[in-house]
Amino acid sequence: MKSNAIILYASMATSVFASSVNLTVNPSVPSSASLPVPLDFQSFSIEFAFFADFSGNKSHPNKFSNNLLANLRKFNGDVPQILRIGGNTQDHVTYYPNQKESIINNWAGNGGDQPANTSIGPTFWESFTSIDGPKYIFGLNFYKNDSYYLDNLKGEVQQSLEQIPAERLHLFEIGNENDYGALSGFRPPNWTQEDWVTEWNNRAEHIQTANQSLRFFAPSTCCYNITTKWSFFSPWTIWNSTFNYNRHKWIHEVSQHGYISGTGNHPTLQGTLMNHTSVVKNGTIHQSLNALNTAGGRYYTLGETNSISGQGAWGVSNVFGAALFIVDYELYYASFGVRRMHMHQGTAYRYGAWMPISQNGVGPSTNPPYYGHTMVSKFIGNSTKTQINNIDLKSDFHSAYAAYEDGELARVVLLNLQEWNPSGGVNATNATDPSVQALRPNTTFTLDSVIGYSYATVELLTAPGALSTKNITMAGVSYDYELAEGKPVKVGNEVAEVIRPQKNGTFSVSVGASTGALLKFYKA
Numbered sequence: 001m002k003s004n005a006i007i008l009y010a011s012m013a014t015s016v017f018a019s020s021v022n023l024t025v026n027p028s029v030p031s032s033a034s035l036p037v038p039l040d041f042q043s044f045s046i047e048f049a050f051f052a053d054f055s056g057n058k059s060h061p062n063k064f065s066n067n068l069l070a071n072l073r074k075f076n077g078d079v080p081q082i083l084r085i086g087g088n089t090q091d092h093v094t095y096y097p098n099q100k101e102s103i104i105n106n107w108a109g110n111g112g113d114q115p116a117n118t119s120i121g122p123t124f125w126e127s128f129t130s131i132d133g134p135k136y137i138f139g140l141n142f143y144k145n146d147s148y149y150l151d152n153l154k155g156e157v158q159q160s161l162e163q164i165p166a167e168r169l170h171l172f173e174i175g176n177e178n179d180y181g182a183l184s185g186f187r188p189p190n191w192t193q194e195d196w197v198t199e200w201n202n203r204a205e206h207i208q209t210a211n212q213s214l215r216f217f218a219p220s221t222c223c224y225n226i227t228t229k230w231s232f233f234s235p236w237t238i239w240n241s242t243f244n245y246n247r248h249k250w251i252h253e254v255s256q257h258g259y260i261s262g263t264g265n266h267p268t269l270q271g272t273l274m275n276h277t278s279v280v281k282n283g284t285i286h287q288s289l290n291a292l293n294t295a296g297g298r299y300y301t302l303g304e305t306n307s308i309s310g311q312g313a314w315g316v317s318n319v320f321g322a323a324l325f326i327v328d329y330e331l332y333y334a335s336f337g338v339r340r341m342h343m344h345q346g347t348a349y350r351y352g353a354w355m356p357i358s359q360n361g362v363g364p365s366t367n368p369p370y371y372g373h374t375m376v377s378k379f380i381g382n383s384t385k386t387q388i389n390n391i392d393l394k395s396d397f398h399s400a401y402a403a404y405e406d407g408e409l410a411r412v413v414l415l416n417l418q419e420w421n422p423s424g425g426v427n428a429t430n431a432t433d434p435s436v437q438a439l440r441p442n443t444t445f446t447l448d449s450v451i452g453y454s455y456a457t458v459e460l461l462t463a464p465g466a467l468s469t470k471n472i473t474m475a476g477v478s479y480d481y482e483l484a485e486g487k488p489v490k491v492g493n494e495v496a497e498v499i500r501p502q503k504n505g506t507f508s509v510s511v512g513a514s515t516g517a518l519l520k521f522y523k524a
């Protein structure tokens with residue numbers, strides 16, 4: 001036992017404290033790079049019951065959300081993000097044409113993060129025009145199965161068509177994670193995947209407009225193969241010809257949900273989020289689904305995703321390390337071809353990129369994950385021809401991506417994912433001399449083969465430590481609510497460092513533990 005423990009300790013220490021990483025960065029686009037990444041790649045999903053908190057209404061638009069979304073769009077050529085308004089609560093929504101209040105959330109019997117059910121009136125739809133820019137996917141109620149369910153659906157669709165400008169209404173979604181329908185008790189236990197597909201198409205047919213203009217986002221599966229006594233629910237087999245799911249060709253984009261872990265799995269910052277191996281390993285499911293759907297001519301997206309399912313975990317999803325995770329996660333998925341990621345948000349969710357309102361003395365606030373989004377947006381940039389390549393460093397602790405514009409290297413992201421906190425050092429092993437832990441360790445990344453570039457600028461995504469929830473900056477800029485309601489504010493004296501090749505094609509940069517670096521390359 002004892003000697004095994006020592007061997008394990010020694011090999012971990014080596015990988016944790018690797019202080020130099022050498023990587024080859026191709027100056028022209030390698031064949032392993034993605035197709036051009038859509039400029040709305042980084043989109044969001046907002047829990048239906050909380051949409052009004054995020055966007056406000058006609059008389060009280062939420063300027064903070066407006067500012068945060070505008071910041072990100074600006075880096076991506078002002079292309080609108082797509083906000084999917086849905087999630088678990090969308091299947092508990094009833095539309096009342098005579099309701100004066102825009103939305104009433106009923107928390108009875110539900111002490112947790114979400115109301116038990118929600119009712120909406122016609123003024124609910126003001127929230128779709130109270131902030132500028134984004135397009136929408138409207139999440140309709142699938143579960144409702146009483147005598148009123150069709151009127152309910154038709155009411156939701158009619159109001160959406162009347163009140164959301166056509167150019168901002170991207171798609172409709174009928175139901176959230178209904179592969180879970182039989183297990184969750186919303187349908188009898190003998191409910192099958194075929195029943196689901198039949199009911200889905202029935203609903204689509206009944207709400208379709210006379211000129212057949214409605215298009216859909218589906219199947220919005222939570223899971224990766226649920227076997228009940230009676231059926232098998234699978235995002236792989238739902239497309240089998242047996243089911244003829246897309247019989248009308250109205251399904252425009254595929255939506256699959258995904259989280260890298262769940263609260264019940266006891267996720268940790270270093271073990272789960274700040275861990276490139278964990279990101280890659282968990283991504284194999286989505287690689288498979290992306291390949292299946294792309295081969296079938298379908299557009300594959302993650303319609304609802306974030307770090308830890310169950311609205312996130314304290315100390316993991318809501319701290320600076322989660323910002324570095326957002327960068328690693330989104331860029332990895334972009335690199336293998338996922339067309340869009342909708343990072344899920346809800347009021348007071350642990351993984352929320354921002355808290356849109358003040359509630360119980362908390363918020364509004366810009367939260368750590370938002371800073372990850374700023375780095376992703378800057379890395380993708382504003383060209384419609386950006387291709388992303390994952391440079392595999394075969395390490396839990398280091399990750400790198402290259403972005404090519406028009407086939408030529410434009411930017412590189414380097415992530416040093418070693419968890420570091422000012423009071424305790426790298427927590428993964430906690431094995432170094434405490435006096436060394438007091439200094440933030442650095443890793444020197446040396447990039448070779450970058451022939452033909454005369455210099456690069458380095459912008460940092462950084463914070464006092466991996467557990468920080470405040471004092472986070474991207475390129476020396478803060479987007480905190482307290483400073484300018486989410487608009488960018490330059491804080492401190494940080495300027496982008498300029499690095500020049502040591503010899504033709506070789507660039508070196510030192511990146512602190514728990515820090516991300518964005519390098520922009522210039523020829524002259």
Ligand SMILES: *[C@@H]1O[C@H](CO)[C@@H](O)[C@H](O)[C@H]1NC(C)=O
Pocket residue numbers: 020021022446
């Ligand atoms: C990276 O290259 C430098 C210079 O060639 C060398 O000193 C260093 O050991 C290399 N590091 C690794 C991790 O291979």
Ligand SMILES: *[C@@H]1O[C@H](CO)[C@@H](O)[C@H](O)[C@H]1NC(C)=O
Pocket residue numbers: 077381382383
């Ligand atoms: C695109 O980004 C580049 C580099 O940041 C900038 O110089 C250029 O003005 C931007 N173009 C548009 C159309 O936003």
Ligand SMILES: *[C@@H]1O[C@H](CO)[C@@H](O)[C@H](O)[C@H]1NC(C)=O
Pocket residue numbers: 188189190191
């Ligand atoms: C499924 O269960 C319901 C009752 O829960 C029953 O009415 C129905 O006949 C069953 N269907 C089949 C195919 O067994």
Ligand SMILES: *[C@@H]1O[C@H](CO)[C@@H](O)[C@H](O)[C@H]1NC(C)=O
Pocket residue numbers: 224225234236237285
């Ligand atoms: C789910 O089932 C399908 C069909 O049998 C199979 O191709 C796929 O690999 C399975 N995926 C997982 C994650 O088990």
Ligand SMILES: *[C@@H]1O[C@H](CO)[C@@H](O)[C@H](O)[C@H]1NC(C)=O
Pocket residue numbers: 237240242
């Ligand atoms: C679905 O397709 C897979 C792969 O072609 C096949 O293995 C499976 O038997 C099919 N299932 C159904 C229910 O048609």
Ligand SMILES: *[C@@H]1O[C@H](CO)[C@@H](O)[C@H](O)[C@H]1NC(C)=O
Pocket residue numbers: 259260261262265281282283284285
């Ligand atoms: C990824 O994480 C999810 C959530 O915990 C889990 O359901 C799934 O099986 C994981 N996939 C892999 C390939 O580890």
Ligand SMILES: *[C@@H]1O[C@H](CO)[C@@H](O)[C@H](O)[C@H]1NC(C)=O
Pocket residue numbers: 270271272275277278281396428
């Ligand atoms: C990183 O994740 C992998 C895969 O889940 C795991 O085997 C490894 O132990 C993790 N590394 C750390 C430092 O926790």
Ligand SMILES: *[C@@H]1O[C@H](CO)[C@@H](O)[C@H](O)[C@H]1NC(C)=O
Pocket residue numbers: 421424427467
């Ligand atoms: C450091 O790791 C220990 C043991 O895994 C854990 O209990 C502790 O919460 C961690 N501390 C920080 C600051 O992350």
Ligand SMILES: *[C@@H]1O[C@H](CO)[C@@H](O)[C@H](O)[C@H]1NC(C)=O
Pocket residue numbers: 430434
């Ligand atoms: C980590 O190191 C500190 C300082 O040496 C020590 O007080 C603490 O007990 C260690 N924690 C663990 C989980 O080993």
Ligand SMILES: *[C@@H]1O[C@H](CO)[C@@H](O)[C@H](O)[C@H]1NC(C)=O
Pocket residue numbers: 439440441442510512
């Ligand atoms: C890492 O680099 C920073 C900035 O140059 C420096 O302040 C710090 O002392 C370095 N850490 C170590 C362990 O040398």
Ligand SMILES: *[C@@H]1O[C@H](CO)[C@@H](O)[C@H](O)[C@H]1NC(C)=O
Pocket residue numbers: 464470471
């Ligand atoms: C955050 O920055 C402020 C002002 O620069 C400073 O007073 C405060 O101590 C910092 N907080 C942390 C946690 O580093």
Ligand SMILES: *[C@@H]1O[C@H](CO)[C@@H](O)[C@H](O)[C@H]1NC(C)=O
Pocket residue numbers: 451452504505
């Ligand atoms: C760098 O190397 C490339 C390819 O070998 C060569 O074309 C170029 O002239 C070199 N540049 C300098 C400044 O030496």
